[in-house]
Amino acid sequence: MNELLPFVIIGITTGSVYGLAAMGLVLTYKTSGIFNFAHGSIAALAAYAFYDLNVLRGLPWPVALLLVVVVLPPLLALVMERIATRLADATATMKIVATVGLQLAITSALLAHYGSEGLPFPAFLPVETVSLLGIEVGIDQLVSTGIAATGALAFYLFFRRSRLGVRMRAVVDDPDLLSLSGTGPVAVRRSAWLIGTWFAAISGLLLAPQIGLDALLLTLLVVQAYGAAAVGLFRNLPATYAGGLLIGLLTALATKFVVGSETLAGLPPAIPFLVLFVVLLVAGKRRLVEVGAQLRAPVSSPLLTPGATKVVVLVTLVVALAIPLVVGAKVPVYSNALVFVLIFASLHLLVHTSGQASLAHAGLVAVGAASFSHLAVGAGLPWLVAVLLAGVIAVPVGMLVAVPAIRLSGLFLALGTFGFGLLLERVAYRTDFMFGTTSTLEATRPAGFASDTVFYYVLLGFAVAGGLVVAVVNRSRLGRLLRAMADSPTTLTTLGLGVNVTRVTVFAISAFLAGVAGSLYASQSLSATGTPFSAYNSLVWLAVLVLFAMARSAAPVLAALFVAVAPAYGGGEAMVDWMPVFFGLGALLVALHQAGARRSGDAQDADARDIGSRADERIGGGSAAAERLAEVTAANTARNGSGAPDGARLRIGASR
Amino acid sequence: MLELTGVSAGYGEAAVLRDVSLWVPPRSVVALLGANGAGKTTLLRVASGLLKPSAGWMSLDGADVTGRAPHVLANRGVCHVPEGRGIFPTLTVRDNLIIQAGDGDADDAVERAVSAFPILGEKLGQLAGSLSGGQQQMLSLSRAYVTDPAYVLLDEVSMGLAPVVVDEIFESLATLAAQGCALLLVEQYVTRALELADYVYLLARGRIEFAGEPGELDAERLMARYMGGTHA
Numbered sequence: 001m002n003e004l005l006p007f008v009i010i011g012i013t014t015g016s017v018y019g020l021a022a023m024g025l026v027l028t029y030k031t032s033g034i035f036n037f038a039h040g041s042i043a044a045l046a047a048y049a050f051y052d053l054n055v056l057r058g059l060p061w062p063v064a065l066l067l068v069v070v071v072l073p074p075l076l077a078l079v080m081e082r083i084a085t086r087l088a089d090a091t092a093t094m095k096i097v098a099t100v101g102l103q104l105a106i107t108s109a110l111l112a113h114y115g116s117e118g119l120p121f122p123a124f125l126p127v128e129t130v131s132l133l134g135i136e137v138g139i140d141q142l143v144s145t146g147i148a149a150t151g152a153l154a155f156y157l158f159f160r161r162s163r164l165g166v167r168m169r170a171v172v173d174d175p176d177l178l179s180l181s182g183t184g185p186v187a188v189r190r191s192a193w194l195i196g197t198w199f200a201a202i203s204g205l206l207l208a209p210q211i212g213l214d215a216l217l218l219t220l221l222v223v224q225a226y227g228a229a230a231v232g233l234f235r236n237l238p239a240t241y242a243g244g245l246l247i248g249l250l251t252a253l254a255t256k257f258v259v260g261s262e263t264l265a266g267l268p269p270a271i272p273f274l275v276l277f278v279v280l281l282v283a284g285k286r287r288l289v290e291v292g293a294q295l296r297a298p299v300s301s302p303l304l305t306p307g308a309t310k311v312v313v314l315v316t317l318v319v320a321l322a323i324p325l326v327v328g329a330k331v332p333v334y335s336n337a338l339v340f341v342l343i344f345a346s347l348h349l350l351v352h353t354s355g356q357a358s359l360a361h362a363g364l365v366a367v368g369a370a371s372f373s374h375l376a377v378g379a380g381l382p383w384l385v386a387v388l389l390a391g392v393i394a395v396p397v398g399m400l401v402a403v404p405a406i407r408l409s410g411l412f413l414a415l416g417t418f419g420f421g422l423l424l425e426r427v428a429y430r431t432d433f434m435f436g437t438t439s440t441l442e443a444t445r446p447a448g449f450a451s452d453t454v455f456y457y458v459l460l461g462f463a464v465a466g467g468l469v470v471a472v473v474n475r476s477r478l479g480r481l482l483r484a485m486a487d488s489p490t491t492l493t494t495l496g497l498g499v500n501v502t503r504v505t506v507f508a509i510s511a512f513l514a515g516v517a518g519s520l521y522a523s524q525s526l527s528a529t530g531t532p533f534s535a536y537n538s539l540v541w542l543a544v545l546v547l548f549a550m551a552r553s554a555a556p557v558l559a560a561l562f563v564a565v566a567p568a569y570g571g572g573e574a575m576v577d578w579m580p581v582f583f584g585l586g587a588l589l590v591a592l593h594q595a596g597a598r599r600s601g602d603a604q605d606a607d608a609r610d611i612g613s614r615a616d617e618r619i620g621g622g623s624a625a626a627e628r629l630a631e632v633t634a635a636n637t638a639r640n641g642s643g644a645p646d647g648a649r650l651r652i653g654a655s656r
Numbered sequence: 657m658l659e660l661t662g663v664s665a666g667y668g669e670a671a672v673l674r675d676v677s678l679w680v681p682p683r684s685v686v687a688l689l690g691a692n693g694a695g696k697t698t699l700l701r702v703a704s705g706l707l708k709p710s711a712g713w714m715s716l717d718g719a720d721v722t723g724r725a726p727h728v729l730a731n732r733g734v735c736h737v738p739e740g741r742g743i744f745p746t747l748t749v750r751d752n753l754i755i756q757a758g759d760g761d762a763d764d765a766v767e768r769a770v771s772a773f774p775i776l777g778e779k780l781g782q783l784a785g786s787l788s789g790g791q792q793q794m795l796s797l798s799r800a801y802v803t804d805p806a807y808v809l810l811d812e813v814s815m816g817l818a819p820v821v822v823d824e825i826f827e828s829l830a831t832l833a834a835q836g837c838a839l840l841l842v843e844q845y846v847t848r849a850l851e852l853a854d855y856v857y858l859l860a861r862g863r864i865e866f867a868g869e870p871g872e873l874d875a876e877r878l879m880a881r882y883m884g885g886t887h888a
Binding site: 163166167169170172173174176177178179180181182183184185 | 704705706725726727728730731735736738742743744745746747751754755756758759762799803
């Protein structure tokens with residue numbers, strides 16, 4: 001028992017902080033309907049701000065602490081409340097993309113400004129130890145646990161007892177009614193965001209002394225709070241705190257048990273995501289009810305006529321064919337871009353066509369890359385066979401990701417897939433099935449096509465083929481089903497069409513393309529490693545893809561050019577470091593813009609919902625008119641919803 | 657005086673109210689009648705600030721309050737008892753009353769609500785969502801007792817309730833009127849509403865079709881035209 005005690009203490013110390021962070025996360029989600037993916041980066045921001053003031057500017061630590069704890073959270077809370085209110089009218093995907101973008105922006109800005117090397121964080125709490133139950137425990141650990149536990153308890157009492165707490169619970173139920181009772185919901189939400197960001201900031205300051213100053217690590221450490229929030233089913237605060245403790249304890253104990261095993265070393269840090277994934281799966285849709293209005297994708301018409309589209313595609317192809325003749329030594333940059341076209345095309349299929357936000361995409365590409373190396377180099381299979389087989393191997397993994405897609409939707413699907421992606425990265429990447437403990441595998445190019453220029457054309461062939469696959473899927477019955485599913489799964493079910501097979505199918509196709517892309521990536525760079533496929537990059541990719549969502553079907557190509565080519569022409573290192581910041585901010589702006597456009601211009605859709613769901617008033621002469629309006633709106637949405645040329649045939653079962 | 661002048665409103669492109677003018681004098685009872693879909697609820701939503709009018713203006717005791725937020729109007733004496741059950745189902749009865757009190761004294765609020773609806777006193781710790789329909793409506797209605805409003809907008813408060821409960825609700829409306837609250841009453845029990853009312857407005861397809869005293873209203877004929885028969 002005494003052997004375990006130190007681990008238990010570490011578990012409680014960190015778990016307590018996770019619990020506090022998770023309570024802040026759940027509070028803001030409950031009151032605003034926006035799940036803040038940027039929660040962890042706010043923690044990191046607070047830690048860096050303290051470092052900047054204390055170490056770089058030489059302020060005494062109490063002053064720095066006061067500034068970080070008293071000044072920073074209100075400012076952030078004001079911004080977050082505005083963002084969240086505006087996002088209330090956005091689709092589930094855009095709500096996710098917005099805060100994912102914000103997280104990307106904050107974390108990347110910290111990395112770009114302070115460097116990606118971990119910095120020593122000033123130990124502002126006393127580090128002497130005291131003896132507790134025969135174990136030496138650091139005073140800082142005790143203080144940290146105490147602060148987190150007191151904060152959590154005080155907040156819980158406040159939430160249950162105080163008038164503002166009651167109002168926070170009321171704003172969850174019915175903000176309009178709260179307003180009718182003389183309390184403005186905005187002020188209440190602002191207070192909720194204040195407490196939420198406050199808890200994030202405090203948890204950042206408490207975690208940083210233990211792990212050092214590393215923006216990515218800090219951001220991801222508070223991501224551990226997702227698991228805790230899941231234990232509380234994203235609404236129960238005490239259970240959320242308990243979830244934090246549970247995760248802390250499990251992680252610490254797992255550390256003890258995997259000591260010495262190189263392969264399992266990734267397990268302890270993956271436990272929060274395991275908890276997140278399992279809890280989400282077990283809880284399912286029935287117990288996980290999303291807060292806030294669930295809206296359909298906005299109505300958008302195709303940008304170009306079919307004729308113009310053909311011309312654009314042709315011109316693009318000609319330019320693509322000519323590129324190696326023009327760019328000289330930069331051919332590999334463009335080869336890379338072609339691989340990314342395939343990656344983004346497969347993601348596009350999931351996110352845009354079927355309306356499912358998947359945050360495990362980098363994992364699928366990684367599976368492809370690793371499998372390719374094992375098949376082509378390890379087993380000596382012919383190149384093309386290895387590439388296609390690697391795609392096939394990624395399919396079951398993609399179907400595994402599809403399991404949460406059946407059980408969950410919207411936000412919880414995104415969280416589930418993110419959990420899965422992190423799990424894959426932490427546990428599977430370093431096993432011998434994937435990149436192994438050496439973490440780099442060899443990869444080859446096909447014999448006779450090995451030169452950069454020739455291989456560029458091979459990749460171009462794959463990119464075009466991938467584009468064709470996506471186009472065929474879009475135009476087929478499956479494509480119509482997918483778009484209809486993105487529009488309204490309920491309608492699809494009432495028409496007698498199961499959505500589960502459709503969901504799994506689209507994940508399978510997407511995974512195949514991602515797996516092939518992974519092989520090509522490895523082939524292009526002549527080595528396979530997990531670094532470019534971190535779970536964090538799944539977030540980056542989604543943000544970039546959404547950034548170009550305006551371009552409809554051309555989004556994957558533009559996104560690929562942006563990710564792969566732009567850095568090669570940008571102003572050097574600094575530019576490359578700052579680019580994710582722009583991706584993130586761009587994605588946030590796109591999401592906010594979409595929500596704003598829906599509110600003003602495309603208001604018709606939302607109005608039909610307003611009239612229908614709240615049953616406020618039937619227009620004109622009774623319910624027939626309201627039904628007619630809903631019908632017309634639905635038809636409009638169906639006609640224009642996907643922006644696809646054959647959209648008019650979208651209403652399954654209905655005669656044209 | 658709560659005064660709406662030339663108000664048009666709707667949801668997006670769908671106009672529900674067109675050029676509606678309506679006055680609620682202090683201490684008076686005004687009945688607002690009309691068929692389903694005439695725009696009664698929308699009119700109340702405009703009057704309490706939940707919906708911003710697309711045209712026209714609104715004044716409260718002489719001051720222009722067009723487009724003010726609902727909580728601002730609530731604090732200036734406009735109390736809207738919304739359609740359905742205007743309660744927070746996941747909060748206890750006591751917490752609901754605390755919310756209704758706004759920034760006022762919570763204990764005082766509970767006391768007032770309980771003296772108006774004694775049954776609520778036995779249920780203070782219970783979740784509002786677990787109350788019976790009638791009790792929920794009483795809790796919703798208690799907001800008019802808790803804050804001393806000058807104008808109370810009531811949207812079908814008797815809807816879906818047992819006749820004996822309806823009697824109790826109408827008694828409480830009479831009490832409110834006797835206490836000096838002005839009431840703007842949307843009701844399906846037309847005759848009972850007319851018994852209480854000093855003025856009547858008839859709304860059809862988003863326009864005021866009739867405004868006057870209940871005596872001026874040829875009930876049979878108008879009921880036949882707008883209600884498809886008498887409803888009391």
